[in-house]
Amino acid sequence: MGRSFASDNNTPVHPKIMQAIIEANKEDFVSYGDDPYTRRAEELLRHHFGAEAHPFLVFTGTAANVLGLSAVLSPYHAVIAPATSHINVDECGALENITGSKLLTVPTTDGKLTPSQAAPFLHALGVEHHAQPRVISITQPTELGTVYSQAEIKELAVFAHDNGLYLHMDGARLANAAAFLHTSLKDITADAGVDILSFGGTKNGMMFGESVILFSKKAASSFKYIRKQGMQLGSKMRYLAAQFIAYLNDHLWLKNAEHANTMARILAEKAALLPGAEIFQPVETNGVFLRLPHKAIKPLQEKSFFYVWDEEAGEVRWMTSYDTTEKDIDEFIAEARAVLQEIHEGH
Numbered sequence: 302m303g304r305s306f307a308s309d310n311n312t313p314v315h316p317k318i319m320q321a322i323i324e325a326n327k328e329d330f331v332s333y334g335d336d337p338y339t340r341r342a343e344e345l346l347r348h349h350f351g352a353e354a355h356p357f358l359v360f361t362g363t364a365a366n367v368l369g370l371s372a373v374l375s376p377y378h379a380v381i382a383p384a385t386s387h388i389n390v391d392e393c394g395a396l397e398n399i400t401g402s403k404l405l406t407v408p409t410t411d412g413k414l415t416p417s418q419a420a421p422f423l424h425a426l427g428v429e430h431h432a433q434p435r436v437i438s439i440t441q442p443t444e445l446g447t448v449y450s451q452a453e454i455k456e457l458a459v460f461a462h463d464n465g466l467y468l469h470m471d472g473a474r475l476a477n478a479a480a481f482l483h484t485s486l487k488d489i490t491a492d493a494g495v496d497i498l499s500f501g502g503t504k505n506g507m508m509f510g511e512s513v514i515l516f517s518k519k520a521a522s523s524f525k526y527i528r529k530q531g532m533q534l535g536s537k538m539r540y541l542a543a544q545f546i547a548y549l550n551d552h553l554w555l556k557n558a559e560h561a562n563t564m565a566r567i568l569a570e571k572a573a574l575l576p577g578a579e580i581f582q583p584v585e586t587n588g589v590f591l592r593l594p595h596k597a598i599k600p601l602q603e604k605s606f607f608y609v610w611d612e613e614a615g616e617v618r619w620m621t622s623y624d625t626t627e628k629d630i631d632e633f634i635a636e637a638r639a640v641l642q643e644i645h646e647g648h
């Protein structure tokens with residue numbers, strides 16, 4: 302396939318993660334998380350997210366979102382989320398199917414939700430005809446690569462809590478947001494008032510590895526049953542845990558995310574000079590969102606595959622990852638320039 306700018310999911314596993322899996326593969330250990338690897342991974346997660354964090358390892362980001370949210374949802378509840386959210390667009394209705402709750406979606410320009418956009422939904426509170434708003438769900442960084450500041454998250458958390466709601470954060474790429482803000486993982490989660498977090502690793506160098514982190518002891522007390530019933534209690538948990546240990550040790554999570562973000566900035570600088578290309582979102586993490594002439598998209602995808610974000614608008618997403626190199630970028634930009642120039646000259 303060659304180097305892909307389609308998704309950070311397309312990368313190989315980081316060598317340090319692979320090594321950690323190999324090293325965990327030497328002898329028998331008790332299954333279902335009652336092993337030293339899982340205990341160490343949970344300890345490290347508490348180190349990064351604070352003593353109030355209750356971590357649970359799971360296999361996929363969709364499971365982390367749906368199971369984390371189901372800790373506080375009943376079928377008569379609703380979740381307020383940006384229309385672009387992964388739970389709304391890319392999880393095949395899993396949240397609605399598993400929890401029976403309704404998603405209330407908000408159109409945004411940059412993927413970020415504000416309290417004033419969520420406020421109109423709260424008129425439903427206490428009215429039996431309406432699904433009851435229970436959670437505000439945000440993604441950090443957003444699906445459009447933009448980042449909430451700690452202050453923006455805090456404002457949403459205060460707003461949610463003042464109205465009896467929880468704040469959920471989809472942090473499938475949380476490392477990239479922390480790298481952009483030059484801050485800790487705790488600063489933009491526990492310290493900002495997040496109640497339920499999905500913290501991912503797959504997109505930043507792991508083979509498979511996501512987690513649900515609950516910041517309430519009460520919600521955490523029954524979550525082990527939710528995870529098992531949700532089919533995410535891994536029998537060979539140690540292989541998930543070994544990855545998290547390598548990921549959280551020695552700042553691997555941060556180094557990988559910083560590199561991916563830097564590569565996106567370089568990609569964006571070069572893409573901005575392409576004829577007919579227009580970047581339409583600030584490049585804050587590892588995604589570059591741009592408009593291209595419709596006619597250019599297919600021929601360029603045939604050279605290097607990437608995803609179309611909005612077919613009608615000609616919007617595409619180019620994504621970098623922990624192992625993107627400047628050489629990859631130069632080759633990709635050269636391909637794009639050739640295709641765009643040909644179209645520009647009317648061939």
Ligand SMILES: Cc1ncc(COP(=O)(O)O)c(C=O)c1O
Pocket residue numbers: 310360361362363364366387440443444471473474503
């Ligand atoms: C923002 C976000 N959340 C959650 C997920 C879900 O991850 P998975 O595909 O592992 O279910 C993704 C995957 O692309 C994502 O981009």
